[in-house]
Amino acid sequence: MKFFIDSANIDDIRALADLGIVDGITSNPTLIAQTGRPFFKVMEEICALIQGPVSAEVTAIEAEQMVQEGLVLHKIAPNIVIKVPSTPQGIKACKMLHDQGIKVNVTLCFSALQALIAAKAGATFISPFIGRLDDINQDGMALIDDIVQIYGNYPEYSTEILAASIRHPYHVLLAAKAGADIITVPPKILWQLFQHPLTDKGLSQFLDDWKKTGQSIL
Secondary structure, eight states, rough: OEEEEEOOOOHHHHHHHTOOOEEEEOOOHHHHHHHTTOOHHHHHHHHHOOOEEEEEEOOOSHHHHHHOOOOOHSSSTTTEEEEESHHHHHHHHHHHHTTTTEEEEEEOOOOOHHHHHHTTTTTTTTEEBBBHHHHHHSSSHHHHHHHHHHHHHTOOOOOEEEOOOOOHHHHHHHHHTTTTTTEEHHHHHHHHHHOHHHHHHHHHHOOOHHHHHHOOOO
């Protein structure tokens, strides 16, 4: 499974990128607004830090304008992926951008049928939102299961499943077990994946015992 960070905070991205486990970045207008910084400057800095795909979202609602914005965003860096919504106009824009050789992330996916249509339009990634479905008392992880099954039935589709709207580490575990290609998580949740009380306890014991020997490796 690939790990993407769902953030536009440069410090957070840099700290996690240093671990060597980050494969890409997803962003959206809300995350950009939270930085309080110029959009293009933020995206340029992110693309300089991360070699993998970096999703930048359009703000237009009509396909032709989405494509125009996408062409502008595409010029930021070679690893930019254009993010469009799972609407009829978004799907139309996806097909138009795909036909020009530009990678597209179809976002705000809440049904397997939306995912099927996105794959047919040539989406590079589909972003099903798990947490937001859970928020309205629906089973977000069931959506991942359905998309994995459907895409498995049609090997001609190369769209990768990018599990999004992750609320907690257990979502990451379930998405990995379901076979999602990618998980995109806020920095806080990615750090939580490392945590286990027995790891901390065991390390503390090992270090205490080693200190008692009075030895040094270096």
